Amino acid sequence: MSDAARPAIDVEGAAAPPRRNGELVFQEPWEGRAFGMAVTLGDARLFPWEAFRRRLIAAIAEGGPSYYENWLAALQTLLVERGVLSAADIETRLRQFATGERDIVHPGAS
Secondary structure, eight states, X not given: OOTTTSXXXXXXXXXXXXXXXXXXXXXXHHHHXXXXXXXXXXXTTSSOHHHHHHXXXXXXXTTOSSHHHHHHHHHHHHHHHTTSSOHHHHHHHHHHHHHTSSOOOOTTOO
């Protein structure tokens, strides 16, 4: 998808990501990866960007612990709703990362 066709990431308002001097700010590596996953999956048209944005705003309104935890919750919710992953798939991956069974994700990894 060309940059012109890519949905704009909010720069103001409830869904705006943290920025410093106009640049996105990530406190932990996983935050950047979660951000990139959502943008890439949106670019691949797995979901409409506005659908993700609405879920992000809802997650923020519920008062999650941090912006990117809300971002990830919105992404997970949308992927389950669209049938891309099941809640069980997500729980399995979370457990694998928590226990060290899965560490670094490489293209083509299952």
